[in-house]
Amino acid sequence: MEGTVIRRVIPSDNSCLFNAVGYVMDHDKNKAPELRQVTAATVASDPTQYSEAFLGKPNEEYCTWILDPEKWGGAIELAILADYYGREIAAYDIQTLRCDLYGQGKNYHERVMLIYDGLHYDALAMSPSDGAPEEFDQTIFMKDGTAGMVERLALNLVREQQRKRSYTDTANFTLRCGVCQIGVIGQKEAVEHAQATGHVNFQEYK
Incomplete structure (x- = not known):
């Protein structure tokens, strides 16, 4: 299997x-509304598993929240989508080089890969060459076949991105509120400012 693992950039629209x-699952970068629905339906259908303690908010409130296109997903949503598609999702974190696996231990035979920079998720794909069009991308890998080799290539890419500091250190990065221009440090302060003011438009600045 010849080729290279590349980062396919997904628009930054929350x-x-x-x-x-x-x-990575369907070669479709516009599935957010549908996959938000899937997530909300899954959570609504099992209030015992998806309790307030697990979700951090009441089940019904979470379902309304995740359907809002302005809200971000994370580990809960990745676990649900791995089960929905019946494939493992490997999410590589550039800052820590950690790989979080969702759908593990479920006997899924295939795996897909994402890359995370602290704020944003992009897709990882196997391409015949750096400049090849997206329709030649392979994004689904057999766990007992190509996944091992692809994993090594993916890790090399993640290490390269880390070397270039292509990530956001969400504990210590500096942000400026786009509304009132106040500076905040880290995700915690940004969240507190957003809760206090309702402002959610932040820009990173060095």
């Missing part, structure tokens, strides 16, 4: 997790 999953 739905990057869903659209990245849509791309």
Whole structure:
């Protein structure tokens, strides 16, 4: 199997997790509305598993929240989507080089890969060459076949991105509120400012 693992950039529109999953699963970068629905329906159908303690908010409130295109997804949503598609999702974190696996231990035979920079998810794909069009991308890998080799290539790419510091250190990065221009440090302060003011438009600045 010849080729190279590349990062397919997903638009930064707060739905990057869903659209990245849509791309690696279905070659479709516009699946966010559908996959948000899937997530909400899954959570609503099992209030015992998806309790307030698990979700961090009441089940019904979470379902309304995740359907909002402005809201970001994370680990809960990746676990649900891995089960929905019946494939493992490997999410590589550039800053820590960690790989979080969702859908593990379920005997799924295939795996897809995402890359995460602290704020944003992109898709990882195997391409015949760097400049090849997206229709030649392979995004689904057999766990007992190509996944091992692809994993090594993916890790090399993630290490390269880390070397270039292509990530956001969400504990220590500096942001400026786009509304009132106040500076905040880290995700925690940004969240607190957003809750206090309702402002959600932040830009990173160095």
